[in-house]
Amino acid sequence: MFERIAELTVRRPKLVLVVAGLLVVLMGVLGAGAFGKLLSGGGFDDSASESTRAKQVIDKKFGGETNLVLLVRAPDGGVDGPAAKQGGQTLVADLKKEKHLDNVISYWDAGIPELRSKDGRQAMVLAHVKGDDSERAENVKGILEHYTGRYGPGLTIRAGGAGAVGDELSEQVVKDLVLAEAIAVPLTLLLLLVVFGSVVAALLPLVIGTVAVVGTFAELAVLGGLTDVSVFAINLTTALGLGLGIDYALLMISRFREHLAAGAEVDEAVRHTVRTAGRTVAFSAATVAAALASLLVFPQFFLRSFAYAGVGVIIVAAVATLFVMPALLALLGHRVNSGRMPWARFDRPASARTPLWGRIAGTVMRRPALTAIPVLAVLLLAASPLLGITFGTADERVLPEDAQSREVSAALRADFDGNDAAAVHIVVDGPVTEGPLAAYASELSRHRDVVRVATSTGTYIGGRPAAPGAGNPALGRPDAQRIDVVSALAPKSDAAQDLVADVRAVTPPPGTHPLVSGTDAELVDSKDSIGGRLPLAIALVAVTTFLLLFLFTGSVVQPLRALLLNMISLGAALGAMTWMFQDGHLASLFGFTPQPMDTSMTVLMFCIAFGLSMDYEVFVLSRIKELHDEGKDTESAVVDGLGHTGRIVSAAAALLAVSFFAFGTAEISFMQMFGMGTGLAILIDAIAVRGVLVPVAMRLLGRSAWYAPGPLRRFHDRFGLSEGGPAPAAAPKPPVGAVIEKDTAGV
CATH class of the missing domain: 1.20.1640.10 (Multidrug efflux transporter AcrB transmembrane domain)
Structure with a gap:
C-alpha cells in the first residue's frame, strides 16, 4: 500500500x-456550519440512569425540573414592600406568558417562605425552560437577555440554575478557544522556525x-x-x-x-x-x-x-x-x-543522528539503576495525590468567581433556608393515596440533613406536617406524584451524595417504584455510569494497543513494556493535576476554585494522553526496530534509534504541548485542567519516559525485548508490518545546488 x-x-x-x-x-x-449544530451544554448524564428517567417523567407530567433561578433583589423596603410586591407579581405574570417557560413559581404567588431570603431583601423565582439541549440553550439566552438586569420599580434580577450556567459556559468556551488559538498558533509557528x-x-x-x-x-x-x-x-x-x-x-x-x-x-x-x-x-x-x-x-x-x-x-x-x-x-x-x-x-x-540524545541513551544504558531510580521516584511522588482523589461533575464553580450564575448559587446557599434549586426530586409514576404519600414524606423529612419535604398534600419538617394546607397542588397528578426533598447541604458535596443514597433507601409507598433525580442524584448516577464502564474502556485501550504494537514489532514484550511505562507517566500527570485542581495548590495563580476532579474530563485526559504517549512510542520504537532488523544489537539499536528520533520526539512534544498548554489561559477550570494535564503528560512522556525509562527497560530486557512465542512469531512474519524497506540509492555527493541541513535545532 x-x-x-x-x-x-x-x-x-x-x-x-x-x-x-x-x-x-x-x-x-x-x-x-459546525458550531450551529453542536450542543452548548449537557451531555454529562447517562440516558438510562434513574435520575434521567425521573427527569423524563417530571418533564412529561409536571412541566420539568427547575433549571432556571431568577434571584430578585428589592429596594430598601424589601420584597414585601408594596412596590416590590407589585413589581414581583408583574414579573411573575410576564414570565408565565413566556411560551418557553413552565412551572414558574415565586415567593409572591406561591407564598412559600423559603423562597424569601433571611434578610427579606431577595426572593427567588423558579422556572423550567422547555426544549431539548439545543433548543433550551437558545430559549435560556432569550429569557436572560429580556429579564436580567434592572426590572420594574427598582428590582434587580440575576440568573442562576443549570440553564444560566450552561449559557455562560457556552459563551466562555468560545472566548477561551479564541484566546488559546491566538497564543498557540504564533508560538507554534515560532517554534517551527526554530526546529526547521x-x-x-x-x-x-x-x-x-x-x-x-x-x-x-x-x-x-x-x-x-x-x-x-x-x-x-x-x-x-x-x-x-x-x-x-x-x-x-x-x-x-x-x-x-x-x-x-x-x-x-x-x-x-x-x-x-x-x-x-x-x-x-x-x-x-x-x-x-x-x-x-x-x-x-x-x-x-x-x-x-x-x-x-x-x-x-x-x-x-x-x-x-x-x-x-x-x-x-x-x-x-x-x-x-x-x-x-x-x-x-x-x-x-x-x-x-543527534549526538545529545545518543549520548543520553548511552549513559542511561550503561548506568540503568543510577539514572532510572531518581526519575521513577519523582514520577511516583507526582502520582501520589491520586491516593486521595475524589470525583465530581461540572457545576457553576468551573466558571470565574464573577460569573453571574455562580454569584447567584453562592447567594442561594448563604442567604436562604435550604436550596430549592438543588432539591432532591422524587417522582412516583403512578397513583398514590394521601395516607401512604404522607407517611413516606414524613419519613423522608426525619433525615438529619433535610430542611423540609414538599408534596401535593402537605409540607413536612422533622417528621410532622408544617401547617394545614401547606402543600403544593402542582406536585400532584391523578397518575403521578412528585416529592421535593430540600436540604441545606452544599450541592455535590459528599454529604449531599450520601443524602441521595439515604433517600433511595427509604421504603416507598406499597406498590410504587419511586425514581430519584436532582443535581446530586445526577452526580451519583454519572459517577456510577462512568465507573462501571471504565474497566471496559481501559481493557479495550490495552488490548488494541497490545495488538497494534505486536503487529509493528513482532514482540509480545514490547507492548507490555510500553503499557507499563505509559501508565507511570500518566499517573504522574494525573497526580499533578489532582494536587493542583483538587487540593488547591496554585489556585490563586491560575484563578480556579479547587473542587473534586471532573469525572468526564479526567477520563478524557487519560484517553488522550495515553494515545499521544503511544504516538511517541511508535516514533521511537519504529527506528529502534528498523536498526535491530538491520543486525544491530539491542544496545546499539536503542542508542542510534534515540539518536535519530530524539530531536523529532522532543520537538514534536514541545509543539504539541504548546497547543494544550494554551488552554491553561481558559476561564473554565476543567478546560484548564484538561489542557495543562495533557500538555504535562506529553512532556513527561517525551523526556522522562522516552529519554530515560525506555533505554533502561531495553537494557534490562536485553534480547528478551524482542521475544514472541513461535506461533505468534510466524503470524507476525506473515501479517506484521514494520518500518523496513529498501534504502534509497545514495549518490557520492549531493546534486549541484542542493542544500544539506545541519541540525541546529537542539530541541
Missing part, C-alpha cells in the same frame, strides 16, 4: 494537491494541521445533524488537529531531509520517506485512534463527542500526511530548505 501511495505522489504530485485542495474547500463549506530553520519547512506542518481541523469540522457538522455532539469537541479538534498535523509532518520532513542529505534523488527520497516514516505515521494514528475510540463505550454524549472529534481529526491528519505531504515534498525537493533563518546552517553535511 505504501509503495503505491509513494508512486502516486511522486508521479502525479500536482493532481494529488489539486484533488486535496478541492476536498478541503468542500470540507470548509460543510464545516462552517527555514520558512518553507516550517509552514508545511501547518498545512497538514489546517487540513485536519477543517476536515474534522466537516465531520462534526455532519454528525451534529444526526446525533448529539458537544460544542467542547471543537477545543479538542483545534488542539489535536494542529498538534498531530505538526507531529506527523515533522517526522516526514525530517526523514525526507535525512535522505536528501545522504545524496538520494528527490523522487527516491520521497518514496523511502513514505515507505518508512509514512508507515510509522499510519501505525501511530491507529494507536491514538484506538485510545480515543474507547470513549464510545460511555453513554454520556459529552465523552462520545470527543471520540467523534478525536478519531476524525487523527484519520484526516494521517491521510493528509500520507498523500499531501509527499506531493508537496516531491514538488519542492531541495527548496524545502528555502527561507533559511539567520541561525540555521545548511552549508555542510551533517548526520541525521
